[in-house]
Amino acid sequence: MKKLICQYLFRTAMVMLSIFFFTICSQAQTIDSTLATYSTKYAQERAYLHYDKSSYAPGETIWFKAYLMQGLELADGSKTFYIDWVDEKGTVLLHSVCPVVQSVTNGQFDIPENYTGSAIHVRAYTRWMLNFDTAFLYQKSIRILSKTPATAKVAPVTSLEFFPEGGDAVAGIRNRIAFKAADQWGRPVSIKGVILNSAGKVVDSLRSIHDGMGSFFLQPEGNATYTAKWKEAKGVEKTTPLPVIKPTGIAMQVGISGTRRIVAVNRPADAPDNLKQLYLVGTMHQNMVFKTGVNLSTELSGTKMIPTETLPTGILTITVFDAGWNAIAERITFINNNDYSFPTEMNVAHWGLSKRGRDEIEVTVPAGITANLSVSVTDAGIAADSSSNIFSHLLLTSEIKGRVYRPAYYFSNNSDTVRQQMDLVMLTNGWRRFKWEDVVKGKFPTITYPKDSTYLTLSGKVIGVHQSQLGAGSSIIMIVKQNDSASKMLMMPIDTKGNFSDPEMVFFDSLKIYYQFPKNKGLSSADVRFMSDRLAALNYSKNFSPFATISDTTGSYRHMKLAGERASLMEMQKVKMLENVTVSAKTKPTVQVMDEKYTSGLFKGADAYQFDLLNDPFAASSLNIFQYLQGKVAGLQITQSGGGASMQWRGGSPQLYLDEIQTDVDMISGIPVSDVAYIKVFRPPFMGGSGGGNGAIAIYTRRGGDVQSTPGKGLASNKVIGYTPIKQFYAPNYSSFQQRNEERDLRTTLYWNPMLVTTPGKQTVMFTFYNNDVSQSFRVVIEGMSSDGKLTRLEQIME
Template sequence: MKKISFLPQAALSLLVIASAAFAPAHAQKTMQQVDASIADFAEKFGPERAYLHYDKQAYSPGETIWFKAYVMNEVLPAIESKSFYTDVLDEKGNLLQHITSPMVDGVTNGQFEIPLDYKGQFVFFRAYTRWMLNFDSAFLFTKQIRVLGNDPKTAAARPQTIATLQFFPEGGDAIVGQPTKIAFKANDQWGKPVKIKGTITDAQGKFVDSLRPLHNGMGFFMLIPDGSTYTANWKDEKEVGHTTKLPAAKTSGASLQVQVAGTTRRFQVNYSADIAKANDSLHIIGTMYQHEVFRVSKATAGSEVKGAVPTQNLPTGLLTFTVFDKNWAPLAERVSFINNEDLIFKPEFEVQHWGLNKRARNEIKITLPDSLVGSLSIAVTDEAIGKDTSRNIVSHLLLSSEIRGDVYNASHYFTSNDELMSQKLDLVMLTHGWRRFKWDEVLSGKTPKPLFAKDTSYMTLSGTVFGAIPGQIPPGAAVVLMLKQKKSEGQVLLVPIESNGTINERSVIIFDTAQIYYQFQNKDLKNATLQFMTDRLQPPTVRKTVGRFGFAILADTLGNYRQWLMANESNDIAEKNKIKTLENVIVKSKTKSPVQVLDEKYASGLFSGGDGYQFDLVNDPFAKSAIDIFTYLQGKVAGLQISGNGSNTTLTWRQGTPALYLDEMNSDVQMVSSISVQDVAYIKVFRPPFMGGFNGGNGAIAIYTRRGNDVRNEPGKGLANNKVEGYTAIREFYSPNYSSFNQENEQRDLRSTLYWNPNIEMTSRKPVVLTFYNNDVTKAFRVIIEGMTRDGRLAHYEEIME
């Protein structure tokens, strides 16, 4: 892989030559080793960063959350990773769905449908690649999304604000006797800034300085610690008094100050007497995206060392200054943000046809600047619904994803690039922790082995033979596979078995679910079994609480209320259509119904008769379209809540878990989820309590597999088989076409998202023209375009059409 150099070679040479003039001859080899160690670490452990673009910022139960994922590695799209994972959680941390998506050139898309009976106020998204799991979980993409379940006007009152105050000595530690900038940040329990006022006093109660927030609860003051204890005495917005101790100053060490001066960063290192005595020089290294961009060594003849770093040729992003002693032990660290606007582009937007009347047609044209090739996503929504301006693709991938902690209103720092904004952004750098490097590991050259390898190939048909040792697998061994995927013709494959007992048919990519029947060609393997997709990344174990992210009960806006009204009326229309359909059902006889016949045929003992729901899958033409039994039951049983999918499905009924029975034998979710719906004849759901077995106090679900005349003769029946889950099915956003007659178009149109397209592939030479139609109520549209080019440039563009 070609090594990336962020600084021009001439500038880098000047910095290295300058450092050599101060470095003792015996240290030259060590410097070369340090350079090599950092370069090796950056090449092997370049972190990936992810961002999700959503069609809007709030949803109602029953609506679909549409998203587009963008993933970067350093300053380019993450083209090596081929799979992307999205976990959707409820407010208690329970997994609702584990979404797996194929990724091409660092982008993919997907969707999540909020259950119609969902009662929470939020859902929580966590998104990542397999490679990202090797790093601190603080760097995974996370977002909470508002669910407008109840009337926003009657929502519960917001809990009382709890204000906190934190202090951050510049460089990491305050050193006794050395000038130190102490930054501070005041915010509530949800990370929102709060206004404070107060003073700093020493151990004797003597006034030292005032607390003067400069921007969003952040500020700083200068201090030369004398070794005593310092205390902040402050009041929050409600005039409630608080006291907070400042971090204790150390008697030994170094402090680092970095000053923003246009396209230059000036640094100054002050150190205690014992550090000066033990070191004839100090080393200062600058890194961006884990690559070394400058290195300076300075003699410690005086009480401080100073220097300046030109930044006009650096890429946009975080520049980290790290101070080391002569033996390369880190003493201080500080980050500074460089915004050279080189990684940002602006697409051209033009309205070619206005149609703001009811159901009118609109046309917009998008053009990329010269020589760019990229992938864009576009969302067109009702302008009057709420919007989220706190972050976007630019602010997240260039800023928020690189530092710990949530950056409040991160997108604000990219609205301009003047001196005032640079100073505001530097306050963010001072008050947010950053630790990508573990310097002891990097400089030792002994990088740990990653726990998770990159998904460098797509989720193809793979498997592992169990029940046979490698010596039992003869040369040329093979297995016959009969594969049936949804919405595709069946396939018969002869796949070789490797000597280590694995198979991999790279020509077959698994989407949604597939039923696979198999038969070994070799008699030596007659007692063996084949498990498919054993290398598939399983959903991570999640805690029952969301943890530090929490959920703020935010004030409702007029936009949220309008959106809630639109969604509520749409749901009412859909429900009335269901009722009209039911009214057309006419009962012509009182003979035994097919479901009664099935009950007599399959249910016995305490499972027969009783009070419950009954489902005839033999005569249900829609049963075969269900992914599994739990998908088939969703929404069919009042009070039964089904979340998650596959073996991660969770069942809740009356605050408990109903018992599962397969052919009247006690079973579990994993077993039941593996049963093909086409193999099931009859399902009986008993209301709580069910007295036919143990753990029936929360009801029971009895599943009966087909037998006798109900068994369908299908190819492969009788062979060993498995149901396999692959990539989550990606749906297409429905956008009505009112240019021609369609019976469905007769319903009232109250869509709040009028158009969503996550797959706009563009070059600068070919503009794209997009068409969408208005609904029945919208007077103005909000258009949001986000995207990423092949050379790593990012775009966030917003336009109001009215």
């Protein structure tokens, strides 16, 4: 009997062991197949913007070109690119919508002449990017030069963060712990200090070695706590606790040895069984590049040599899994095999450094390369910012969380010193493209935003009718009028889901559309929602972080001086144009005229915010009234969700009025901004109606005289917005006489060309520009990428 019981237990154990190994193998196979699917179906896009210069004055134009990549290749799947230009209070100044052609697009943003902020924040993205962590969207703060008197200086506040290598500091094991010290603007701070244990004994020293970063080794005891006592060069002494010590786990260390990475993993002597068989997985751009095991059943440590000379340049993520394929440690390391770029050469064929002199520049790329380049030429004396570029963004900062100070430095040379300093960046920044618990289970991301695989065209959806009413032969008749063009009539078929579109009608700016349905089709009660696939601006509900000023005060002063003189000249030109106009009376403010024209009774006058939408150039970029009002009224909080909105003001919701008749959110949400002339927001309490203790918002639609008579008047109408218009950069041609050339030339951007293209049969391209009246030298910056995903950058001073 005893023998039978032993045989039964043995067979049961073998079955359980078989199930265990089957599960482990199955999970390993799941990771392989899931990563393969991630790299093909869920590859993530990243973007970089090249600007004509690094800082601007109010009234100037920001010229840009956007480059899109996906993994190691050009991102050719998305056809529309979105850019939000946001002020320091979180108000969207413009929502640019740009068509993407061959993985690039370009455009401009005109800074308002009365802009008083110190920065404009740029967030750029494709619709596809919004399915993933928004921390990886393109973001940048552009400095705006202003004559506004400087406010009181804010004292820097330094913070110190610790980053155990691999993720955790484990008791009983020698751990490497990195740290980073920075102020509230993200600027590095040099520090020094000591590490103290629970008894107050010094166990190691602390000293930053590059841009506030450094590292030290610590073998903590169980249940012990550790504290750093440190100070800045001129600061007071501070203390910061180290991360909590984990009683068990894995400590990993990654060393650099030539073209290889040495990965060491260590476990405590009393580690549980799941930490005695480990797996290492390496990934780049969501592709698995290696997978290997580490057996620690009889050893406390194990080492693996990872060859990297055949890997592409970029971030390699090394993840440690336990015996059950649970991710327990992770480390990123930068691989630089100098295979990411192609050289670009520049030759000045004709020098013109004198006043209004003509310059000719030849740009040459290696034979066989198709390159798409952008080039800017600016006054070399104005402030420049070379802290980041196309290399550092697309290869480094777009792939990690957290701010990297002057990332372009890490691509300045290939020395061992720079390589070790780059490794400190890897130790102090996170990379979390994967939720490994989902990958192990074969779970994929939820796709909320389908990719813009086609261009934005005239389209819409019929709403307010049952699907059964949309039978075969349903159509919509439209009269379409675009600025400076003749009206034309279109008839589009409507599918059984109510959708209609014209894939050939890609348009810029806006269209005025008058529409109706054939009277015999039973669609008289239907309504239309146009351009429902046009993505709205993201929500920016809170203020941005303070902007770190650029230290080039001399260059900033020159730029501000030239910009100020140019603005004065433009103002004088306006005065000159009006010098023959006789002013017989003082002009009323436009909002006062609007108030007199539209309001009546208790809605007239009173304490209120007033908005003239007829003369607001940014009104057209808002998709509804609530988006237009966001951030414009102090204390009024507006939250949008789907097609609706909720409002809070002093603890309650303000009343809504349409042409002085009380209404609700649903009604207001459906009104196009283009149909609204005037908005008046009354501070609480509003005495014009009952229940107005939380204020009121009165919306007035356009009346006769607000718009010119247009064909189709009397039909239902709407104004739809397409792609943001792309302007042509103006550069004077002084080889021929033009009246405009008689003006004093103080341009700081002398040339901007976002579409300088080479082909295998034409490796050299030339461009020409003319000097202004004051510049003695020029800064030329060329950036771009080739058709096979290689990058280039050239910066050169002409003097």
